[in-house]
Amino acid sequence: MMKYWSEVAKRCTPYVPGEQLNDSTIIKLNTNENPYPPSPNVQSAIKKEMEQALHLYPSPTVDSLREAIAKQEGTTKESVFVGNGSDEVLAFAFMGLFSPYRTIRFPAITYSFYPVYANLFQIPYEKVPLMSDFTLDETAFFHSEGGAILPNPNAPTSIFTSLDLMENIVKHNPDNVVIIDEAYVDFAPETAVALTHKYEQLLIVKTFSKSRSLAGLRVGYAIGHPHLIEALTRIKDSFNSYTIDRLAIVGAKAAIEDTAYFKQTTRHILQTREWTREQLEERGFSVLPSATNFLFVHHPIYEAEKLYQQLKEKKVLIRYFRNQGITDYMRITIGTDEMMRKFLLVLDQVMEGE
Numbered sequence: 338m339m340k341y342w343s344e345v346a347k348r349c350t351p352y353v354p355g356e357q358l359n360d361s362t363i364i365k366l367n368t369n370e371n372p373y374p375p376s377p378n379v380q381s382a383i384k385k386e387m388e389q390a391l392h393l394y395p396s397p398t399v400d401s402l403r404e405a406i407a408k409q410e411g412t413t414k415e416s417v418f419v420g421n422g423s424d425e426v427l428a429f430a431f432m433g434l435f436s437p438y439r440t441i442r443f444p445a446i447t448y449s450f451y452p453v454y455a456n457l458f459q460i461p462y463e464k465v466p467l468m469s470d471f472t473l474d475e476t477a478f479f480h481s482e483g484g485a486i487l488p489n490p491n492a493p494t495s496i497f498t499s500l501d502l503m504e505n506i507v508k509h510n511p512d513n514v515v516i517i518d519e520a521y522v523d524f525a526p527e528t529a530v531a532l533t534h535k536y537e538q539l540l541i542v543k544t545f546s547k548s549r550s551l552a553g554l555r556v557g558y559a560i561g562h563p564h565l566i567e568a569l570t571r572i573k574d575s576f577n578s579y580t581i582d583r584l585a586i587v588g589a590k591a592a593i594e595d596t597a598y599f600k601q602t603t604r605h606i607l608q609t610r611e612w613t614r615e616q617l618e619e620r621g622f623s624v625l626p627s628a629t630n631f632l633f634v635h636h637p638i639y640e641a642e643k644l645y646q647q648l649k650e651k652k653v654l655i656r657y658f659r660n661q662g663i664t665d666y667m668r669i670t671i672g673t674d675e676m677m678r679k680f681l682l683v684l685d686q687v688m689e690g691e
């Protein structure tokens with residue numbers, strides 16, 4: 338029935354997210370969700386809002402949440418944009434800050450949503466190869482024609498690029514927007530948010546889905562110069578006035594204000610990550626240095642695709658990528674200690690051919 342489709346519907350190639358299987362017995366290590374529940378304050382805030390205000394539209398400007406985010410990030414409300422998941426923020430940023438006929442750049446191995454947005458909005462792009470150890474060649478991002486987008490830490494490689502190198506990229510793109518997608522930055526040494534005060538072409542995008550345990554609530558945000566934020570707001574208001582519902586507003590606000598809980602769960606994930614890394618190395622895997630809540634690994638003998646399939650048959654789900662020239666690698670999300678112990682038990686069975 339394609340004859341009824343618009344040119345846009347025909348042209349786009351939708352993103353394929355990691356499997357979400359409806360089976361609670363599966364050990365799910367495939368989409369980088371947080372294994373811990375969100376702050377208990379989230380639940381009480383949502384309950385209260387449900388009892389009081391669901392018959393009313395939410396705030397189109399989301400001031401209360403933007404203020405709470407600004408406070409945590411050391412910036413002003415005018416420098417914060419909130420969206421329905423950072424995927425939506427990224428879509429608005431592609432539409433609002435990149436242009437057709439001006440080529441943007443992103444790493445050749447990276448978040449596979451970027452080419453999807455580029456195709457949707459007809460933005461030409463160049464894929465910049467990584468070095469052989471998967472680190473970034475920062476000079477290859479200098480003087481782009483239409484801007485650049487790169488995650489830091491990168492996904493799915495898990496590698497963090499120092500702020501000095503990232504600043505160099507921003508500095509060498511004075512007339513174009515550089516977007517840094519910091520989905521995993523809370524598991525890494527430092528954020529580039531402070532650089533937004535120095536460079537008006539820099540936009541940082543963050544999410545509540547990973548470190549704040551709120552993948553199911555769909556909240557992400559951007560930080561940048563108010564002129565950049567205004568472009569995103571113009572796109573949003575030409576599209577949907579209320580992208581963030583009332584429950585998401587109060588839930589995300591409660592989550593970002595509970596710093597103690599956030600620090601505790603994040604610290605625990607980092608400990609589990611290092612323990613899992615050692616365990617995998619003992620089994621002969623090489624593990625890239627991770628600054629995220631996942632590990633990107635490969636084994637010199639065992640084929641990644643087979644391991645992925647055999648683990649899946651035994652109800653352990655990890656992520657395997659058939660594209661981007663990383664077919665020897667697997668990505669493993671860090672779960673609770675118990676989830677990782679079970680994962681390693683099943684991995685041992687699979688490696689021993691059981």
Ligand SMILES: *Cc1c(COP(=O)(O)O)cnc(C)c1O
Nearest residue numbers: 422423424448492520544546557
């Ligand atoms: C998870 C992820 C996102 C999307 O996060 P949502 O806020 O859940 O939409 C964006 N970028 C990268 C690199 C991610 O891994």
